[in-house]
Amino acid sequence: MGLDRFSLKGRYALVTGSSQGIGHALAKGLAEAGATIVLNGRDEVKLEKALESLRTAGHAAHARAFDVSDSKAATTGVEAIEHEIGPIDILINNAGMTRRMPTEDLPDETWHEIIRTNLDSVFYMSRAVGRHMIGRKRGSIINICSVMSELGRPTIVPYTASKGGVKMMTKGLAADWGKHGIRVNGIGPGYFKTPLNEALIKDETFSAWVASRTPLGRWGEVDELVGAAVFLASDAASFVTGHILYVEGGMTSVV
Numbered sequence: 001m002g003l004d005r006f007s008l009k010g011r012y013a014l015v016t017g018s019s020q021g022i023g024h025a026l027a028k029g030l031a032e033a034g035a036t037i038v039l040n041g042r043d044e045v046k047l048e049k050a051l052e053s054l055r056t057a058g059h060a061a062h063a064r065a066f067d068v069s070d071s072k073a074a075t076t077g078v079e080a081i082e083h084e085i086g087p088i089d090i091l092i093n094n095a096g097m098t099r100r101m102p103t104e105d106l107p108d109e110t111w112h113e114i115i116r117t118n119l120d121s122v123f124y125m126s127r128a129v130g131r132h133m134i135g136r137k138r139g140s141i142i143n144i145c146s147v148m149s150e151l152g153r154p155t156i157v158p159y160t161a162s163k164g165g166v167k168m169m170t171k172g173l174a175a176d177w178g179k180h181g182i183r184v185n186g187i188g189p190g191y192f193k194t195p196l197n198e199a200l201i202k203d204e205t206f207s208a209w210v211a212s213r214t215p216l217g218r219w220g221e222v223d224e225l226v227g228a229a230v231f232l233a234s235d236a237a238s239f240v241t242g243h244i245l246y247v248e249g250g251m252t253s254v255v
């Protein structure tokens with residue numbers, strides 16, 4: 001057995017929001033572990049580029065552009081993948097966004113946009129894929145949480161609320177679907193160098209604060225999330241469900 005239990009050979013993995021950032025790194029990492037990848041995003045041009053980079057590296061990959069925060073689009077998108085590409089064994093709910101502003105100035109639309117993108121999408125996609133996984137009696141769903149699933153920070157109330165929700169949806173889904181052999185876990189990234197965090201990286205004071213606030217003393221590189229994703233997706237984690245694995249340099253362990 002040995003390392004074989006970490007292999008994703010023969011599995012299909014759908015990663016939402018995988019044109020760039022964490023989603024793209026995870027898609028590449030799962031491909032390297034043997035999975036056939038289905039990339040997803042809203043921007044067809046970005047998605048095509050991401051697909052090309054995976055294929056150029058010799059990986060089996062497909063791409064489907066649809067909006068995971070739209071209930072109908074999510075369901076139709078999943079049905080198309082199941083019928084045209086293959087059975088989704090692994091779903092990574094990664095698509096997410098943020099906007100930073102004082103809560104007292106926050107418009108309703110911004111609140112709804114963030115909750116819809118970060119939280120509704122996880123429900124729509126898990127429900128659509130879960131229906132198929134239930135029939136097959138197997139599947140691994142991984143929800144991308146955040147250190148904001150545990151901790152607050154000024155100016156990002158909707159993001160923090162959404163990521164707290166994603167953490168608890170992970171536990172709720174694990175409770176519902178364990179009897180069907182479906183495992184549902186989360187990964188909680190700390191601060192990583194991604195497009196979502198561009199403004200924070202440029203802000204030298206903030207960037208230095210992140211490093212000093214993190215026991216390992218630095219920002220994370222997206223590749224450092226791959227081990228957690230491969231583990232949770234694979235048979236190596238066959239008795240692990242409802243768990244949130246923080247990959248944050250120790251940030252949630254300290255004040």
Ligand code: GCO
Nearest residue numbers: 098146147148156189190191
């Ligand atoms: C922020 C960031 C964070 C990070 C990440 C940390 O404004 O502090 O957007 O939320 O992106 O989610 O885990």
